[in-house]
Structures are given as structure tokens and as C-alpha cells.
Amino acid sequence: MKQKQNAVVLSQKEIATDIYDMWIGTSLAADAKPGQFLCVYPKDKSTLLPRPISICEADAEKGAVRIVYRIAGAGTREFSGYQAGDSISILGTLGNGFPVEEGRGKRVFLIGGGIGIPPLLELAKHLKGETQVILGYRNSALFLQEDLEKHGVIYVATEDGSVGSKGNVMDAIRDNGLEADVIFACGPMPMLRAVKAYAAEHRIKAYISLEERMACGVGACLGCVARTKETDHHSHVHNARICTDGPVFEADVVEI
Amino acid sequence: MNTQVTLAGVKLKNPVMTASGTFGSGMEYSEFVDLNRLGAVVTKGVSNVPWPGNPTPRVAEVYGGMLNAIGLQNPGIDVFMERDIPFLKQYDSKIIVNICGKTVEDYVEVVERLGEEPAVSMLEINVSCPNVKEGAIAFGQNAEALYGITSEVKKHAKQPVMMKLSPNVTDIGEMARAAEAAGCDAISLMNTITGMKIDIHKRRFVLANKTGGMSGPAIKPIAVRMVYQAARAVKIPIVGMGGIATGEDAIEFLLAGAAAVSIGAMNFVNPYTTIEVIEGIEDYMRKYHVENVTDLIGAVE
Numbered sequence: 052m053k054q055k056q057n058a059v060v061l062s063q064k065e066i067a068t069d070i071y072d073m074w075i076g077t078s079l080a081a082d083a084k085p086g087q088f089l090c091v092y093p094k095d096k097s098t099l100l101p102r103p104i105s106i107c108e109a110d111a112e113k114g115a116v117r118i119v120y121r122i123a124g125a126g127t128r129e130f131s132g133y134q135a136g137d138s139i140s141i142l143g144t145l146g147n148g149f150p151v152e153e154g155r156g157k158r159v160f161l162i163g164g165g166i167g168i169p170p171l172l173e174l175a176k177h178l179k180g181e182t183q184v185i186l187g188y189r190n191s192a193l194f195l196q197e198d199l200e201k202h203g204v205i206y207v208a209t210e211d212g213s214v215g216s217k218g219n220v221m222d223a224i225r226d227n228g229l230e231a232d233v234i235f236a237c238g239p240m241p242m243l244r245a246v247k248a249y250a251a252e253h254r255i256k257a258y259i260s261l262e263e264r265m266a267c268g269v270g271a272c273l274g275c276v277a278r279t280k281e282t283d284h285h286s287h288v289h290n291a292r293i294c295t296d297g298p299v300f301e302a303d304v305v306e307i
Numbered sequence: 308m309n310t311q312v313t314l315a316g317v318k319l320k321n322p323v324m325t326a327s328g329t330f331g332s333g334m335e336y337s338e339f340v341d342l343n344r345l346g347a348v349v350t351k352g353v354s355n356v357p358w359p360g361n362p363t364p365r366v367a368e369v370y371g372g373m374l375n376a377i378g379l380q381n382p383g384i385d386v387f388m389e390r391d392i393p394f395l396k397q398y399d400s401k402i403i404v405n406i407c408g409k410t411v412e413d414y415v416e417v418v419e420r421l422g423e424e425p426a427v428s429m430l431e432i433n434v435s436c437p438n439v440k441e442g443a444i445a446f447g448q449n450a451e452a453l454y455g456i457t458s459e460v461k462k463h464a465k466q467p468v469m470m471k472l473s474p475n476v477t478d479i480g481e482m483a484r485a486a487e488a489a490g491c492d493a494i495s496l497m498n499t500i501t502g503m504k505i506d507i508h509k510r511r512f513v514l515a516n517k518t519g520g521m522s523g524p525a526i527k528p529i530a531v532r533m534v535y536q537a538a539r540a541v542k543i544p545i546v547g548m549g550g551i552a553t554g555e556d557a558i559e560f561l562l563a564g565a566a567a568v569s570i571g572a573m574n575f576v577n578p579y580t581t582i583e584v585i586e587g588i589e590d591y592m593r594k595y596h597v598e599n600v601t602d603l604i605g606a607v608e
Contacts, residue, residue, distance in 0.1 A: 053338050055578055092576065099523055099576045100368045142578070266366045266373060267575040269338070271331040273351075273380050274366035287382035288359040295335070 053269060054079065055092075055142040060133045061115055067192040069122040070166070071131045072107075079143045080116045083109035085174035086149035086237075086260055086299045089118065090268040092140040093126040101142060102126045103265050103294070105237070107169035107195070108176070116143075119169040119195060145268055146298045149174050149235050149258055156180040160231040161203065162220050162246055163187065164238025168195050170260060174235055175202035183229055187220040187242065221245050231255060240307060247302040257302035263293045270295030278306040308592050309599045310585075312346070314544050314567055315467035315492035317428045319346035319401055322600060323557065323585045326548045326571030327352055327405035327431060327471070328377065329522075332391035333398070339578035344585060347401035349569060350391060352433050354407050355416040357383035362515040367504045372523025372550065373572055374502050376516035379407045379433075384420050392424055401428040405471070411456055415463050422465035430466050432456070432491075435473030435498035447473040447498075450485040457489035467492035469546065472537070474500050474526075479533045480540035487541040495546035495569065496537060497530050522572040524550040531563050538564025538605055552580060554587015564605040 058077035066072045079089070083106050090101030108117035122128050133139060149170075157180045161171045164187040172195060175182055182203030186196055191213040196205050207215030208223035216223040220242060223229075234257035236246045243259045250257035263275035276290035277300065283291045291297060291305070310321040324347040330336055333348045342348060360380025367374045381387070387404075395402045404427050408414035414432065421427050434447035434456060446456045453470070460468055470486040472479065474497040483494055499520025504513040530549020538545050547565030551557050552573045560568045573580040588600065597603060 055339070096524070097370050098368060099371065099572070100366075100373060101576070264364045264366050266375065266572075267329075267335070267578075269335045269578065271335040272329065272366065272375070272575060273360065273377050274363075274375065276360070276363060276365070276380070285382075286357075286380060287386050288357045288380060290359060290380060 052082070053142065053145065055140070057138050058141050060135055060137045060139050062135050063133055065131070066119070067194040070119065070194050071122070072119045073117065073130070073133070075116050075118065075139055075141065076114055077116055077141060078114055079141070080109045080114050081111045083116055083144045083173075084148035085151060085177055086170050087144045087146045088298065089116065089141045089143040090145060091118070091130060092142070093129045094140070095125070095129055098126045098129070100266055101268050102130070103145070103268060105170035105260070106144065106173060108173050121166040142268060145294060147296065149260070149299050151177045153256065153258065154178050154180065154233050154235060157232040158230065159183065160185060160224070160229065160234040160236070162234060162236035162238065162242070164220060164242040165189065167238030167242070167260070170237050171235065172198050175199055178202070183231060185220045185223050185229070187223070187238065188214070219245070221249065224249070234258065236260070244307055247307065250302050258299050259302050260298045261293050261300060261305065261307070262298065265294050268294050279304055280306060308589065308597075310589065310592070312567055312601055314546070315429065315469065317401055317467060319567060321346045321585050321588070322561065322567035323581055323588070324403065324546070324567060324569045325349050325574065325581060326569035327433065329571040329574045332395060334394055336574065336578055340582050342398040342400050345400045345581055346567060347403050347428070348395055348398075349403040349431055350405055351381060352379045352405045352407035353381050353384055353387045353417060354379065355384055355413045357381065357386070364514055365516070367513040367519065369502065369504055369521060369525070371525030372521055373575070374504055374514060374519030374521050375499070376514045376519035378516065381407075384417050388420065388424065392426060396426050402426055403429040403431050403469070405431040405433050407433045411459050414456065414460055418460055418463045422463070427466055429469055429493070430460070430464055431469045431471050431495055432460055433471050433498070435471050444473055444475070447482070448476055450481050453482055454485045454489045457486050457491045461490040469493040469495050471498055472496040473498050474529060474533055480536050483537040483540045487543050491543065493544045493546060494537060494541065495548065497533050497549050500526055500529065522550065524552055524573070526550050527556060531559055534560055534565050535563040535607070551584060552576070554584050554591055557584050557588055558591050558603065561600070561603040562605070562607040566604050
């Protein structure tokens with residue numbers, strides 16, 4: 052069930068420049084699925100709208116959810132100042148999440164670019180196959196690769212070439228001669244377009260997590276739509292709601 | 308304590324409704340609030356055929372509010388009648404359907420279709436959306452055009468008609484009088500104020516549509532002022548809206564002359580806002596020993 056609640060910050064630390072890692076104590080952990088997200092509300096009333104942030108890990112037993120996010124503006128800057136014991140206003144759990152069954156036991160690419168990497172961690176924990184994790188960063192300020200190492204083989208690409216392949220995640224796939232039966236990806240739009248093209252070329256399925264500016268987060272405002280190839284069940288005008296019908300879509304269903 | 312209000316002959320259990328476009332047809336928010344508790348659900352605008360809306364980004368945050376340029380995306384009247392109306396019929400809340408169109412004929416077509424549905428208590432005519440190129444706001448920024456479309460809609464409407472006015476005009480009183488003279492039964496205001504936001508780092512417009520409608524608490528004083536001016540200009544009831552977040556905000560609108568209020572952008576900030584506003588109005592009535600909520604309408608001194 053979706054719920055807005057005042058939760059509590061359990062811990063927070065900066066794990067790379069402007070990238071923060073926060074554990075939140077919340078009953079929402081029990082329902083959280085890989086690829087879902089939370090809306091986090093700033094306390095400053097000049098910044099009204101929720102910030103959609105993907106769930107990086109969920110621990111149902113401890114009742115805790117982990118988010119890893121980048122400071123992108125006033126709202127996330129406020130969150131970055133929260134300390135253990137502070138309250139945090141959240142709404143969740145939102146979105147459809149990754150279709151874990153599609154990847155279980157298969158040769159899988161988990162492709163993450165920058166701040167698109169966090170949702171892959173909870174997904175990686177649920178896949179019990181040959182998981183290959185391809186991570187793209189700007190530079191040597193890596194994050195989450197140590198967590199992901201426990202659940203798959205890591206391949207890194209950096210834009211400046213300081214770690215792994217020089218270039219992007221597609222360069223890392225080529226350089227290492229990697230192959231997969233199915234792809235799960237989250238990252239910037241140019242990366243997702245490349246993933247979609249790669250999947251089409253290799254005739255494999257790809258599930259991509261999209262991002263868009265949101266207002267309500269629950270499917271009412273129609274702010275965050277993605278163009279779909281076919282007429283979708285809700286809008287009837289080829290506009291699926293990223294917050295509710297997504298954020299994860301089969302790559303060939305959306306026109307990006 | 309009596310919170311009931313009558314709006315153009317329609318009895319509402321309390322004066323709190325939802326602002327069109329911020330609440331869908333209630334489905335999404337029914338996970339958070341009991342729709343039975345609302346005075347009315349005002350639906351997202353519906354047109355005669357499906358409208359795709361504008362490209363993204365469609366929303367942006369601004370200080371104390373937001374901009375939207377959704378562009379009235381909607382699945383059209385056919386889907387609306389088959390899916391949304393049956394859903395809303397399950398609840399004991401009045402149904403007010405917001406209608407948008409590009410031409411007078413577009414509006415009339417939807418008005419006639421809804422005339423077949425007795426569960427719809429009232430029609431709200433959107434002549435004030437700043438985000439679509441044709442129709443809509445063109446009818447709402449000129450008193451003669453507003454008079455024209457209002458009289459056409461009234462000719463074909465089986466339910467009471469509420470015209471939703473734009474704040475993007477010089478004299479709101481003149482617009483309200485034109486709507487009243489054309490025979491409309493109620494007025495709702497205000498729609499959003501046209502705004503713009505520029506990303507200085509990319510030197511680009513934040514919204515794909517360049518401009519968007521501003522809503523949220525930052526516009527509330529403007530809305531209160533316009534409700535006050537319109538209430539002094541006409542005798543028909545007014546539904547006030549613009550940044551209402553609390554019961555106190557709603558009371559301010561009632562005192563300014565609104566017979567009912569709508570909750571808009573704040574639904575996005577707190578999905579429980581509608582219920583909290585209803586309870587806030589009741590708290591105020593208890594505190595100040597107000598017997599009937601109607602005693603508050605226009606009671607500013």
C-alpha cells in the first residue's frame with residue numbers, strides 16, 4: 052500500500068563527491084521491490100514537490116530502506132544535511148520495479164550510469180544467475196561497486212579513463228567481450244538509448260528505468276509521461292506514466 | 308455544526324472539492340483518502356476526442372509553488388464515460404466534470420454526452436488553461452468570447468454550468484459579470500497564472516512548452532483577491548482555489564466570498580490535504596462557534 056509517512060534517518064554519509072548514502076527506518080521496507088522509488092519531501096516549504104529517489108536496498112527484517120542520491124538542487128541539498136535521528140518525510144513505495152523473474156537464473160547485464168546505479172543493487176541481490184554488472188562513472192570517484200561485487204562480476208567504464216574502460220558502459224561491454232540474455236539498466240537518457248539499440252541489435256530483452264520531472268508521484272498529474280509505441284491502457288494517447296506505469300519499461304515499448 | 312453548502316442547487320456535504328487536473332478522476336488518490344468524505348470530486352479536463360498533451364518536461368518547481376504545462380492530456384469522453392464515471396459512482400461524493408475543447412462544438416459535444424449521465428452533478432467549463440494553443444484560454448480572456456461560449460454551453464447543458472475563469476485578465480469582475488450575464492450557474496477561480504522558468508546553467512526553458520501555469524501556496528493571495536473581486540461583481544456562487552494547503556487557507560477564501568473551495572497543487576505535496584482541510588474547517592468552526600459554514604461566506608468585514 053502507498054503511504055506518506057514521517058520516517059527516521061538511521062544513518063547518512065557522503066560516499067563520493069555530492070553522492071549521499073542514507074538508511075531510513077520505515078515500515079515501507081516490507082513492500083519495497085527492486086526498481087521502485089520513494090518520494091522524499093523537503094521540509095523547506097519553498098521547495099514543495101517531492102524528490103523521486105530510487106530504492107537502493109530494502110531490509111524488510113530491520114524495517115530499513117537505503118537510498119543513494121546526488122545533490123541536484125535545493126531539495127537534495129537539504130536531505131544531505133540530515134543526520135541519524137532526524138525525521139524524513141517520504142511517500143512509497145512507488146512504481147512497478149524491475150521484473151526480477153525475467154532475469155532469474157539467466158546471463159544478465161545490469162547496466163548503471165552514474166546516479167542510475169543505486170537501484171541495481173537491490174535487483175542484483177534477487178538475481179541468482181550469471182550477473183554481469185557494468186557501471187559507468189565520470190571519473191575514479193566510484194561508488195556502490197563494492198556492494199555490487201557481492202552479487203556479480205563488475206566491469207567499470209569511466210569517462211576520463213582513470214578506471215576500467217575509457218568511455219561509457221557500451222565500451223566496457225565491447226572491451227570485455229560480454230554477452231547476455233537479458234538487460235536491466237538505469238542511467239542517463241543517452242545511455243538508455245544505446246542500451247535499447249544494443250538490445251534490438253542482439254535481439255534480447257532490455258528493461259530500462261526512466262526518469263522525468265514529477266509532481267504527484269502517484270499517477271494523477273500526468274507530469275512524467277513517456278511516449279509509448281502502442282496505445283497504453285491508461286492514457287489512450289501513447290503516454291505512459293513513468294511514476295506509476297514505470298519507471299521500468301521494456302525498451303522496445305517506449306520511444307526514447 | 309453544519310458544513311453543508313448548496314452550490315447552484317447541488318448539495319455538498321462540505322465545501323471542499325478537488326481542483327481539476329490535480330486529482331485525476333480520484334482513482335489514484337483513493338489509495339490515500341476516503342473519497343466519500345469530499346464535498347465533490349472535480350475531474351481532470353475531458354475533451355470530445357483523446358488529447359496527447361504537451362512534450363516533457365511538463366512540470367517544474369518554483370519558489371513556493373510549481374509550473375505545469377501538461378496540455379490537458381486526456382483519454383477523451385468515450386473512455387471517461389466507460390471507466391472514470393463508473394469508478395466515481397461508487398462514492399457518495401458529488402461528481403463535477405471539467406470539460407475542455409478547441410472549438411465551441413467540441414465543448415458542446417462533451418456537454419451533450421454528459422447530459423446522458425445523471426450521476427454527474429455539475430459541469431465545469433475550462434476556458435482558462437494557459438497551456439494549449441487553441442481554444443481554452445482564448446475563450447476566457449475576452450468578455451465577449453466568454454459570454455458567447457457560456458451561452459452556447461448553457462443551451463445544451465442538462466446540469467448546472469460552472470465557468471472556470473483565468474486570472475490572466477485585466478479585470479476579473481468584468482469576466483465574472485459576462486459569465487453570469489450569459490446564464491452560468493457558478494464560477495470557479497482561479498486557474499493557474501502563466502509563468503516561466505529558465506535554467507540559467509543550460510540557458511534553456513525548463514518546460515518544453517516554455518510557459519506553464521503557476522499554482523501552489525505562492526499564488527494564494529492573488530486568488531483570494533480575485534475571489535473577493537468576483538464575489539462583489541456577481542450574485543452566482545464562486546468556488547475559490549489557488550494554493551490552499553490548510554483549513555485556515557480555505558476559511559480565508561470563504562470569508563472573501565467563496566461558497567466552496569478546491570484543493571489543487573497541494574494534493575501533490577500531501578495526498579491527505581483534502582481531508583486535512585475539511586478537518587481544519589471544522590476545527591475553525593468549533594473554535595469560533597460557527598453553526599453553519601455558510602455563515603462564513605463573504606463574511607470579511
